Amino acid sequence: MLAMLDDVTKVYGKSYGLRDLTLEIPVGQVIGLLGVNGSGKTTLLKLLSGLLLPTRGRVSVLGESPRRNRAKLVFLGETDAIYRWTSPTDAERLMSGLYPDFSLQCYRTLLDSLQIPMRRAGAMSKGERARLRLAMALAREASLYILDEPLGGIDLVSRERILQSIVGQWRADASIILSTHAVAEAEGLFDRVVFLREGILALDALAEELRERGESVRSTFLEVLG
Amino acid sequence: MKGLRTLLWKEYRSSRGWALGLIGSLGLWTWIVMMINNEGIEDRLALRSLVISVAFAIGVIVLSFMVGRLHAEIRRDEHRVLLLAPIPGYLHVLARLVFALVVGLVYAIGLGILVWWIFLQAGAHLDAASIVQLVAAFPAFGVVTLLMPTLAWVLLLVLFTSAYRLSRLSWIAVIMICVGTPVSLIYRGLMGLEHHLPGWVVAPGITGFFDRLAGVPSQGEGSGWMMVVPGIVHYGDILGMLILTGLIVFLAGRLWEEMEG
Numbered sequence: 001m002l003a004m005l006d007d008v009t010k011v012y013g014k015s016y017g018l019r020d021l022t023l024e025i026p027v028g029q030v031i032g033l034l035g036v037n038g039s040g041k042t043t044l045l046k047l048l049s050g051l052l053l054p055t056r057g058r059v060s061v062l063g064e065s066p067r068r069n070r071a072k073l074v075f076l077g078e079t080d081a082i083y084r085w086t087s088p089t090d091a092e093r094l095m096s097g098l099y100p101d102f103s104l105q106c107y108r109t110l111l112d113s114l115q116i117p118m119r120r121a122g123a124m125s126k127g128e129r130a131r132l133r134l135a136m137a138l139a140r141e142a143s144l145y146i147l148d149e150p151l152g153g154i155d156l157v158s159r160e161r162i163l164q165s166i167v168g169q170w171r172a173d174a175s176i177i178l179s180t181h182a183v184a185e186a187e188g189l190f191d192r193v194v195f196l197r198e199g200i201l202a203l204d205a206l207a208e209e210l211r212e213r214g215e216s217v218r219s220t221f222l223e224v225l226g
Numbered sequence: 227m228k229g230l231r232t233l234l235w236k237e238y239r240s241s242r243g244w245a246l247g248l249i250g251s252l253g254l255w256t257w258i259v260m261m262i263n264n265e266g267i268e269d270r271l272a273l274r275s276l277v278i279s280v281a282f283a284i285g286v287i288v289l290s291f292m293v294g295r296l297h298a299e300i301r302r303d304e305h306r307v308l309l310l311a312p313i314p315g316y317l318h319v320l321a322r323l324v325f326a327l328v329v330g331l332v333y334a335i336g337l338g339i340l341v342w343w344i345f346l347q348a349g350a351h352l353d354a355a356s357i358v359q360l361v362a363a364f365p366a367f368g369v370v371t372l373l374m375p376t377l378a379w380v381l382l383l384v385l386f387t388s389a390y391r392l393s394r395l396s397w398i399a400v401i402m403i404c405v406g407t408p409v410s411l412i413y414r415g416l417m418g419l420e421h422h423l424p425g426w427v428v429a430p431g432i433t434g435f436f437d438r439l440a441g442v443p444s445q446g447e448g449s450g451w452m453m454v455v456p457g458i459v460h461y462g463d464i465l466g467m468l469i470l471t472g473l474i475v476f477l478a479g480r481l482w483e484e485m486e487g
Contacts, residue, residue, distance in 0.1 A: 049310065051487035067483070071312035081303035085239055097232025098311035136307075 002027045002175050003048060003066075003144055008057035010043050010199075017043035018199045021057075025144070028172050030189050032207070033179040034221055035196035041179040042078060044196065045148045048177065049075035061144060071101065076137040078149035078179075082129055084122030091136050099140055106169070107139035113168070114161050127158035134162055138169045145176040152181065159185060187217035195224050229313040233321030236308075244292040245329040248285060252336040255281045259340060274344050278337055285333045286373055289326045290380045296322065300388045300485075309487050316479025319381050323374070323475065330373045334365030371467045378474040385478050389485040 003025040010017040018040045025031065025048075033041050046052040047059050050066030050073070061069045086094065088111055095102045110116075114131040121129050134150055147166070151159045159182065167189060170176060180186050187193075187207070195203040203224050210220055238245075258277050264270045299305045308318055338361035345352060345360075352360065 046487070051306070051309070053486060070310055073310070075306070075310055077303060077306060079303045081306060083240060083299075083304050083307075090239060094232060094236060094307065097228055097235070098308070098313060100312070 001025070003061045004059070005044070005047065005054075006058045006060075008047060008054045008059060010040075010047060010052060011055040016040075016199045018047070018054075018196075021199070021201055023194065023201065023204070025175055025177065027143075027175055029191045030170065030176045030178065032183075032186060032190035032193040032217065033177055033196070034183060034193055034217070034225075035202075036225055038198075039196040039225075040199035041196055042148055043199070045075070045146050045177065045179060048144070049073055049146050051075065071099075072143040074137045074140050074142045074145045074147075076133060076145075076147045076150055078152055080126060080129060082121045082133055084120065086121045086132075088116055088118055088132060088135075090120075091132060095136050095139065101141040103139050103141055106141075107135060110135035110139055110165060110169075114165055127154045130154050131158055131162065134165060138165060141171075143174050145174060147176065147178045149179055149181070151186070163189065183221050184216075184218045190217060193217050193220070195221065197225055229311070230317050230321060233308075233313075233318060234325055237321055237325035241292055241295075241325065241329075244288065245325075248288050248292075248329060248333055249336065251281075251284075252333065252340070255337070256340055256343075259344060271344070271348065278341060278344075281337055282334070282368070285330060285337075286376060289330050289373065289377060292329075293322050293326050293377050294380050294384055296381065297384045297388060300384075303487065306487050309482075309485065314479065315482030316475055318482050319378075319385075319475050319478040322381060323377055323471075326377050327369055327374055330377075331366060331369045334369050334373075335361055338362070338365045367464070371463050374471050375467050375474065378471045378478070382474050382478040382481070385481040385485065389481045 001024055005021055005023045008021045009019050021040075021044065023044075033044065035041050043052065047054055048061070048066060050059075050061075050070060059066055062072055066073060083090075092104065092107055095107070096104060114135055116132050116135060117124060117128060121132060124132065130150065130153075134147075137145070137147070150162055150166075154162065163186060166176065166178070178186065178189065190207045192204070192206050193210070194201065203220070205220070207217060210217060215223075255277060259274050262270055262273045262277070264273065296305070342352070342357060342360050
């Protein structure tokens with residue numbers, strides 16, 4: 001098993017971010033993490049990446065705490081967070097110095113395919129910055145890719161490029177967890193979908209099974225969470 | 227080492243505006259010192275020593291704010307690319323500290339050269355050992371004993387407020403830095419502090435130089451007299467501050483490891 005959440009609860013003050021959640025993530029899956037705003041998606045992804053610590057329960061990646069296995073994880077947060085002075089060249093130097101699994105060749109291919117302009121991030125549009133951040137993340141050869149809303153607030157053309165890059169970078173020895181509200185656009189990527197509602201697991205199903213029942217991920221989303 | 231080199235480069239990229247601004251301000255201090263042309267040598271030296279002391283204090287404050295900007299990086303989540311990197315937490319703290327200390331050292335040496343110029347203008351001739359004391363040993367001593375523990379302390383406070391989600395209370399850290407120092411000076415006085423906080427030996431040290439110069443016979447200016455700057459480097463103070471800073475960096479590194487993002 002690549003990663004596991006075992007009866008995990010996360011409490012923020014008096015409210016629950018996640019409640020008694022158990023989830024297993026095997027190698028080689030693309031998992032869609034779906035839910036309405038405030039359902040606990042970001043909390044779950046941050047727990048998996050080690051950015052948050054559980055209030056109760058245990059989170060493990062390759063048998064150890066996520067923080068001990070940071071080298072095997074990629075986390076792409078939903079916020080537009082990147083140093084404004086970072087140009088694609090700066091990002092290359094920063095990532096290759098900090099992450100031993102960063103692939104220069106892969107990064108340069110991604111810069112090209114995502115059509116990222118060679119200027120500093122502060123002078124880029126939000127979509128261009130999102131593409132740069134994605135290139136920085138996907139150019140790593142990690143075991144688990146955790147992508148939180150990589151399509152949020154991005155124009156249609158950029159979204160298409162981002163989805164194509166995610167498909168293009170997928171490897172059989174790694175897994176991707178993708179949180180998104182663009183269910184219809186991304187559903188073709190998913191091997192499995194996990195629905196969260198108010199911090200509780202509402203449904204965990206293989207996408208293929210849904211299709212065999214004549215249901216789409218989008219229609220299931222509306223049925224389960226609507 | 228590659229990680230530390232990259233973090234130092236990152237500090238240079240993100241803070242070079244602050245660094246160049248501070249070093250560039252040496253031009254302003256030089257101009258102000260040159261503009262002080264009082265008739266009496268004692269007045270002139272008193273005013274010039276005040277300018278040097280103010281310049282040194284402002285340097286400490288500017289560099290404190292420069293390293294304290296980590297708080298803004300954390301608030302904007304920009305630090306995640308660093309937080310998730312498989313690099314020990316203390317290296318992140320060390321990189322910020324080392325870059326700021328290098329900038330501080332260049333600035334302090336610039337002030338040391340300015341003091342030397344003031345002495346030359348007053349007609350003092352310094353031997354080679356005294357010049358080395360003035361423009362190298364004295365600034366380095368100030369950086370190690372005063373600037374280094376102060377900046378390490380700022381980093382520890384910023385990481386403490388961030389790690390425990392006390393961001394709304396970060397003003398406490400700022401007030402402690404900005405108000406704490408003058409308050410402690412008023413309470414204990416410079417000479418009192420000299421014996422309690424080794425770093426502050428720098429400030430009375432500067433004053434002492436000018437006092438000594440002001441006390442020279444009135445034929446001093448322009449007539450060429452010999453002045454010897456005594457060694458003020460106390461190795462015990464340096465060792466103490468290195469141990470203290472090492473401890474603070476270790477604690478700040480642990481906080482970096484514990485911090486949620």
